[in-house]
Amino acid sequence: MNNFLINQVKKIIHRNSLRKGFAHFQETGLSTHEAYIAMRNMFILTRGVSNDKLSEEIKNQRPKYLDIKPIGVLGDLSEGKAAAMAEKMEQDGYYIFDNVLSEDVVGEIFKYASTTPTSYLDLSSPGQKYSTHEIVFDESKPISPRYQFSNTKIVSSPHLFNLLFDQSLLFFAQEYLGCKPILDLVAFWWSLPFQGQGKSEAAQLYHFDLDRIKFMKFFFYITDVDTNNGPHCYVRGSHRALPKSLARDGRFSDDEIEKSYGKSSMVEICGKKGSIIAVDTRGFHKGKELIQGKRLLFQIEFANSMFGQSYPPIDINIDSEAHQDIYSKYIDTYGEILQLANV
Numbered sequence: 001m002n003n004f005l006i007n008q009v010k011k012i013i014h015r016n017s018l019r020k021g022f023a024h025f026q027e028t029g030l031s032t033h034e035a036y037i038a039m040r041n042m043f044i045l046t047r048g049v050s051n052d053k054l055s056e057e058i059k060n061q062r063p064k065y066l067d068i069k070p071i072g073v074l075g076d077l078s079e080g081k082a083a084a085m086a087e088k089m090e091q092d093g094y095y096i097f098d099n100v101l102s103e104d105v106v107g108e109i110f111k112y113a114s115t116t117p118t119s120y121l122d123l124s125s126p127g128q129k130y131s132t133h134e135i136v137f138d139e140s141k142p143i144s145p146r147y148q149f150s151n152t153k154i155v156s157s158p159h160l161f162n163l164l165f166d167q168s169l170l171f172f173a174q175e176y177l178g179c180k181p182i183l184d185l186v187a188f189w190w191s192l193p194f195q196g197q198g199k200s201e202a203a204q205l206y207h208f209d210l211d212r213i214k215f216m217k218f219f220f221y222i223t224d225v226d227t228n229n230g231p232h233c234y235v236r237g238s239h240r241a242l243p244k245s246l247a248r249d250g251r252f253s254d255d256e257i258e259k260s261y262g263k264s265s266m267v268e269i270c271g272k273k274g275s276i277i278a279v280d281t282r283g284f285h286k287g288k289e290l291i292q293g294k295r296l297l298f299q300i301e302f303a304n305s306m307f308g309q310s311y312p313p314i315d316i317n318i319d320s321e322a323h324q325d326i327y328s329k330y331i332d333t334y335g336e337i338l339q340l341a342n343v
């Protein structure tokens with residue numbers, strides 16, 4: 001059989017498996033590993049079209065909230081401001097906001113991260129494994145390129161917790177996703193120079209994320225980020241159709257990316273501490289390996305569906321009435337991964 005026919009047969013098999021798996025998810029809310037793998041395979045075989053089609057279906061099933069008050073860390077996004085920003089992001093795959101986190105908030109988050117024990121990427125065995133024991137980050141004694149806080153540690157920081165419920169972020173995510181967003185992932189980590197070791201595991205080689213059908217991440221720089229201490233690198237416009245030559249899963253070299261897209265599309269996103277960036281990481285991206293210094297980054301992901309990879313839920317306690325109101329009003333957004341403890 002020639003390659004074309006082989007691909008057609010593969011497509012039929014993966015399409016069936018995806019269709020069956022997605023229908024099962026819609027009935028039961030459960031996503032099987034087999035269906036998740038079929039989504040990834042279909043994404044590659046159709047160079048993205050399969051995900052775009054599913055997203056169109058989801059738009060009808062999860063119509064936008066009409067009552068969000070779009071005010072928060074991104075400013076006041078009413079009067080069409082979010083739509084214009086989302087349109088720019090639709091073109092480029094990322095958006096750098098003018099608004100930044102306040103110095104006080106950045107300072108408090110930095111202090112929390114400097115004093116709270118964290119796991120670290122353990123390179124002593126293969127795979128992307130984090131240590132079970134936690135240590136307080138010490139940049140003078142590097143033992144890993146990446147130190148990642150547990151979800152429990154993230155929700156224990158009042159300032160990070162606040163950001164999870166920020167209504168300007170929710171509003172922007174809804175504008176970009178075109179439907180009710182789901183908060184599906186949070187991450188908070190330090191990066192350090194580590195002589196090129198663990199680059200793949202630390203997401204420092206180009207790749208695309210594909211845990212969900214459609215998703216976007218907010219990045220918050222908590223330290224100043226320049227070309228030497230790990231800017232987020234993004235290939236402008238690469239969130240659209242996947243080029244034939246790059247239609248596979250895995251990690252990609254800078255050269256491979258440059259051949260397809262050209263150097264001028266490869267953007268290094270530097271920024272002062274407090275910077276806020278939205279990124280559609282279905283496009284090619286990486287964290288640049290650090291040459292010196294350190295980077296502290298907080299990240300929140302919103303998706304259009306929980307279909308795909310499974311993550312464990314996070315137990316939370318809500319003290320403030322405002323957060324309680326938001327949580328219950330937008331339970332479809334916050335209730336998927338955040339579970340009220342002691343209920």
Ligand SMILES: O=C(O)CCC(=O)C(=O)O
Pocket residue numbers: 203209217231232233281285286287288299
């Ligand atoms: O460290 C970065 O800038 C990118 C990390 C990454 O690949 C991701 O968050 O999906």
Ligand SMILES: [Fe+2]
Pocket residue numbers: 203207208209281285
């Ligand atoms: Fe990534």
